[in-house]
Amino acid sequence: MSTATVAQPVRTRRKSLTWLTGEQGILRPIPFVAPFLILFGYFLLYPIGYGFYVSLTKWNLLTPPQYVGLANYRRLLDDTLFQKSVHNTLFFVAVNAPLAIIVPLILAVLIDSPVIGRTFFRSAFTTPLMMSVTTVSLLWVWFLNPVFGLVNHYLDLVGLPQQHWLTQSPWSLVAVAIATVWWTTGFNMVLFLAGLQEVPEDLYDAAKVDGASSWSLFWNITLPSIRATLLFVSATTIIASFRVFGQIYVMTGGGPADASRTIGYHIYQTGFQNFRMGGASAVAWVLFLFVSVFTLIQFWLLREQD
Numbered sequence: 001m002s003t004a005t006v007a008q009p010v011r012t013r014r015k016s017l018t019w020l021t022g023e024q025g026i027l028r029p030i031p032f033v034a035p036f037l038i039l040f041g042y043f044l045l046y047p048i049g050y051g052f053y054v055s056l057t058k059w060n061l062l063t064p065p066q067y068v069g070l071a072n073y074r075r076l077l078d079d080t081l082f083q084k085s086v087h088n089t090l091f092f093v094a095v096n097a098p099l100a101i102i103v104p105l106i107l108a109v110l111i112d113s114p115v116i117g118r119t120f121f122r123s124a125f126t127t128p129l130m131m132s133v134t135t136v137s138l139l140w141v142w143f144l145n146p147v148f149g150l151v152n153h154y155l156d157l158v159g160l161p162q163q164h165w166l167t168q169s170p171w172s173l174v175a176v177a178i179a180t181v182w183w184t185t186g187f188n189m190v191l192f193l194a195g196l197q198e199v200p201e202d203l204y205d206a207a208k209v210d211g212a213s214s215w216s217l218f219w220n221i222t223l224p225s226i227r228a229t230l231l232f233v234s235a236t237t238i239i240a241s242f243r244v245f246g247q248i249y250v251m252t253g254g255g256p257a258d259a260s261r262t263i264g265y266h267i268y269q270t271g272f273q274n275f276r277m278g279g280a281s282a283v284a285w286v287l288f289l290f291v292s293v294f295t296l297i298q299f300w301l302l303r304e305q306d
Contacts, residue, residue, distance in 0.1 A: 055281035065278070072282035082283060084258055085266035088173060092262060093241040096177040100237045104185045105230075108192035109218065122193075126186035133183075137250035140179035141166065166252050169259035176247045176260060184240070188233050195229030196222070235298030239291050263287045 055072055057065035076082050107125060111118050128136065143150050144165040152162040165175040203221050212220070223230070245264030248254060254261040254269070261269075263283060271280030 051281050052285060054277055055285050057278045059277040060275040061277060062275075068278065072278045073286075075279065076282060076286065081258065081261065082266060085261045085263050088258075088260060089242060089244075089262045089264075091170070092173050092177060092244060093238060095174060096180050096241045096244075097234070097238045099177065099181045100184055100188060100241070101230075101234055103181060104188035104233070105192050107185065108189045108196060109222065111189070112193060112196045125189055128183050129186045131183070133246035134250055136179060136183045137247050140175070140182070141251055144175050167256050169256060172252045172256060172260040176244070176251055179251065180241075180244065180247055184237070188237065191229055191233050192226065195226035199225040231298060231301050235294060235301075238294050242287065242290050242294070263290075 054065065056067060056069055058068045058071075059065035107121075111121055111125075131139075144152075146152055146162065146164045146167075149165075151165065155162055163171050165171050199222060203225070204217055207217055207221060243264055244262055245268065248260055248262050248265045249268070252260040254265045264287070267280050267283050267287070270283060271277050
């Protein structure tokens with residue numbers, strides 16, 4: 001057997017391993033991303049998998065988990081509190097999401113135009129972002145106090161009826177939505193401002209020469225140009241609305257009479273007050289499915305944009 005005959009398989013074998021260990025091989029970046037993959041798996045993938053396992057068990061945190069299969073999920077079909085939390089969550093999303101999208105968009109358009117004090121208004125609207133959810137919630141509990149609150153005071157000044165915002169249905173969820181919009185407006189406004197900065201001024205100049213009105217400029221140029229930003233803000237705002245918890249916990253405690261009980265609060269009460277971790281995990285997975293659906297819709301719409 002000649003030397004060339006022996007070297008040929010060795011050379012072929014080395015060439016076949018190039019796609020694995022070569023400069024462009026798929027194993028090349030593994031040492032660089034390994035720390036992230038380890039942390040990602042341990043702090044995200046493992047809790048998700050373990051949470052699904054817990055949803056298939058009966059566990060009160062004191063005794064070992066007992067496997068019960070899909071019993072926790074079947075129980076949700078007859079759980080009136082869970083069904084009410086789903087209804088309240090959908091109502092909150094319907095109230096909060098449009099306001100948390102439209103209000104920042106209007107403010108971004110106004111601030112992006114040449115007006116006096118733009119820097120001041122940008123700072124003013126983004127200041128609430130520096131506050132924690134507890135601080136914002138306590139502040140709005142004071143604002144909405146039926147006796148000495150600022151909201152009822154100004155309603156009385158303009159001749160409108162005062163409300164018991166946090167102790168009356170459905171105003172409790174509306175009040176939480178108002179506080180949430182006030183808190184999150186600055187973040188969405190910054191995103192819209194970033195999108196508006198990318199709109200070419202030439203488009204506005206050409207449309208103004210043709211006699212386009214301000215509304216026509218906004219509808220036919222501004223909105224189509226920031227469509228990707230609008231879709232991103234819409235998707236993230238809706239997802240955050242589904243996951244609302246801190247404001248409910250501090251401002252209403254799920255009341256009055258479970259009128260403001262959302263899915264997030266239902267998970268907390270089921271798991272950490274009633275010690276039914278299996279049932280709480282099952283509800284959490286239902287919430288995860290809700291969020292996943294809207295995330296997939298977001299990806300689909302962005303793909304259509306591209």
